Amino acid sequence: xxxxxxxxxxxxxxxxxxxxxxxxxxxxxxxxxxxxxxxxxxxxxxxxxxxxxxxxxxxxxxxxxxxxxxxxxxxxxxxxxxxxxxxxxxxxxxxxxxxxxxxxxxxxxxxxxxxxxxxxxxxxxxxxxxxxxxxxxxxxxxxxxxxxxxxxxxxxxxxxxxxxxxxxxxxxxxxxxxxxxxxxxxxxxxxxxxxxxxxxxxxxxxxxxxxxxxxxxxxxxxxxxxxxxxxxxxxxxxxxxxxxxxxxxxxxxxxxxxxxxxxxxxxxxxxxxxxxxxxxxxxxxxxxxxxxxxxxxxxxxxxxxxxxxxxxxxxxxxxxxxxxxxxxxxxxxxxxxx
Amino acid sequence: xxxxxxxxxxxxxxxxxxxxxxxxxxxxxxxxxxxxxxxxxxxxxxxxxxxxxxxxxxxxxxxxxxxxxxxxxxxxxxxxxxxxxxxxxxxxxxxxxxxxxxxxxxxxxxxxxxxxxxxxxxxxxxxxxxxxxxxxxxxxxxxxxxxxxxxxxxxxxxxxxxxxxxxxxxxxxxxxxxxxxxxxxxxxxxxxxxxxxxxxxxxxxxxxxxxxxxxxxxxxxxxxxxxxxxxxxxxxxxxxxxxxxxxxxxxxxxxxxxxxxxxxxxxxxxxxxxxxxxxxxxxxxxxxxxxxxxxxxxxxxxxxxxxxxxxxxxxxxxxxxxxxxxxxxxxxxxxxxx
Numbered sequence: 001x002x003x004x005x006x007x008x009x010x011x012x013x014x015x016x017x018x019x020x021x022x023x024x025x026x027x028x029x030x031x032x033x034x035x036x037x038x039x040x041x042x043x044x045x046x047x048x049x050x051x052x053x054x055x056x057x058x059x060x061x062x063x064x065x066x067x068x069x070x071x072x073x074x075x076x077x078x079x080x081x082x083x084x085x086x087x088x089x090x091x092x093x094x095x096x097x098x099x100x101x102x103x104x105x106x107x108x109x110x111x112x113x114x115x116x117x118x119x120x121x122x123x124x125x126x127x128x129x130x131x132x133x134x135x136x137x138x139x140x141x142x143x144x145x146x147x148x149x150x151x152x153x154x155x156x157x158x159x160x161x162x163x164x165x166x167x168x169x170x171x172x173x174x175x176x177x178x179x180x181x182x183x184x185x186x187x188x189x190x191x192x193x194x195x196x197x198x199x200x201x202x203x204x205x206x207x208x209x210x211x212x213x214x215x216x217x218x219x220x221x222x223x224x225x226x227x228x229x230x231x232x233x234x235x236x237x238x239x240x241x242x243x244x245x246x247x248x249x250x251x252x253x254x255x256x257x258x259x260x261x262x263x264x265x266x267x268x269x270x271x272x273x274x275x276x277x278x279x280x281x282x283x284x285x286x287x288x289x290x291x292x293x294x295x296x297x298x299x300x301x302x303x304x305x306x307x308x309x310x311x312x313x314x315x316x317x318x319x320x321x322x323x324x325x326x327x328x329x330x331x332x333x334x335x336x337x338x
Numbered sequence: 339x340x341x342x343x344x345x346x347x348x349x350x351x352x353x354x355x356x357x358x359x360x361x362x363x364x365x366x367x368x369x370x371x372x373x374x375x376x377x378x379x380x381x382x383x384x385x386x387x388x389x390x391x392x393x394x395x396x397x398x399x400x401x402x403x404x405x406x407x408x409x410x411x412x413x414x415x416x417x418x419x420x421x422x423x424x425x426x427x428x429x430x431x432x433x434x435x436x437x438x439x440x441x442x443x444x445x446x447x448x449x450x451x452x453x454x455x456x457x458x459x460x461x462x463x464x465x466x467x468x469x470x471x472x473x474x475x476x477x478x479x480x481x482x483x484x485x486x487x488x489x490x491x492x493x494x495x496x497x498x499x500x501x502x503x504x505x506x507x508x509x510x511x512x513x514x515x516x517x518x519x520x521x522x523x524x525x526x527x528x529x530x531x532x533x534x535x536x537x538x539x540x541x542x543x544x545x546x547x548x549x550x551x552x553x554x555x556x557x558x559x560x561x562x563x564x565x566x567x568x569x570x571x572x573x574x575x576x577x578x579x580x581x582x583x584x585x586x587x588x589x590x591x592x593x594x595x596x597x598x599x600x601x602x603x604x605x606x607x608x609x610x611x612x613x614x615x616x617x618x619x620x621x622x623x624x625x626x627x628x629x630x631x632x633x634x635x636x637x638x639x640x641x642x643x644x645x646x647x648x649x650x651x652x653x654x655x656x657x658x659x660x661x662x663x664x665x666x667x668x669x670x671x672x673x674x675x676x
Binding site for chain 2: 019023134138139142143145146147148149150151152153154209210211212280281282283284285286287288289290292293296297299300301304305311312319320321322323324325326327329330
């Protein structure tokens, strides 16, 4: 049973808390979110099945006993700089912190100094910090590396995540630009509201594991347009409008493309799947039939990493530096006991 | 560059040494094998491309400086009891030991006391011990667990390894019973020369990770018979004779089958592949198209685990307790440097 300090009570945070209880993995002992909408409310107001009458605090000030927690879960922002004050507060108390902050999956890409600071802080106080998620955090990086455990050589790696957005939540469909025309799509890309965050982090994670120095990398994003009129939960989508997004990242080493990551999500996308292709010995062609449903998976992997993170040495971690992450059985399950 | 003490100079040991040099991962500093055929010979006699004029010793007695090694690789036997004297010698010197001993992949199944002893010995002297391989060690256990990092629940798991033996080495074809009639097949099963070792170890590894108490488990083995006359590198195989083997293990928990492992290897087997199927949320159906070639993979994973094992705390390890194992780049490769 993990005693959790949860920071960030938005939809993803609520989903994780719901799963924490449903899976019998632990309980929320304290909750923090500075959004005005949550003040005066409790965790059980937001997640009734938790039955946790824990007040949602605006800051960490009211927490007096930091030994009351086994881990903190932080689901606030994709942006590491925005999360940093929270991480500093937690690491200064020697906490074990798992976060869905996408940039934290490979923090050296965009925040090298901050990464060094957080690592030093964690080591000083005996805490641990890890960024994870389904993507970045797993499908396009950790999992691809795990597949190469049996590799004698790796010349290049390509990962594809092709999703049918029809089955996903409305916020996801909005995020991939459903219904937009070219100008609207371009405006949202520019505003940063449409982009999938994390391809760069996954790319650099892979490069580091495979020993490649990234000489150059680039990211592209474009709409996938419907060739017929569609109905969607967001309303009708006319022929020629966006029904989704295609985003790609490519990385060069020694003058050639060694990493290709491609993310597609669109309404009615045929043959959704995740796939890892490695040119090397042996060649690898690994397919998740039907693909991995992201809403379940992100919450799951956050909870599944708590125990492996706690088993690692203090410091700033990645999914490559902690013991094997797999499904974590709940407490009602009787372990085989080794 | 790893400085390696290699123990066991048979075909697999030679392959690993060959790859160690080809991949520029390190060098063999000392070699031990008590087989008479190797006495008076050097590593480079067996593996010319190593260029290592290292004499093959019969025992560890001639080794005076144990700090000369970063790790030991042991490729002697599938049987943990037979390997134990070697492991004791190495762990008493605080060595990091990776072995292809199949029973070591989950030693608590058949050798619980020995496992405790080796763990204590490793911890006392600051050494580490790990059993690995492509199977057991990866495809039917570690990899299946890794896939469930994104699982909210796991109700059952099934792993299939279906191989076309036509492309494999002669010893492999002999080992799977090619050309045998029923009586010969049964005799070889009884003698223990035909059985794939490790399904039980993989099964218990999975059960432990998923929190299942194994109430009962069983293993079955039967010939796959050819429905027509075949040619093989072992000579003609008449219709009705064995062209391979089908071996299955099943494990029960709370009255139902929760783990099914199936190993098939036969000449001309159609659609070879490896596959992991998980009943749970989300459902997982993960396919290695064409399957994983075992000869390359076993050598590769042994070399790929050295660095993660060295990064773990002292003790007896499994593939679940060390950091992520992926392709290990050689020293000529320039790392991204974090």
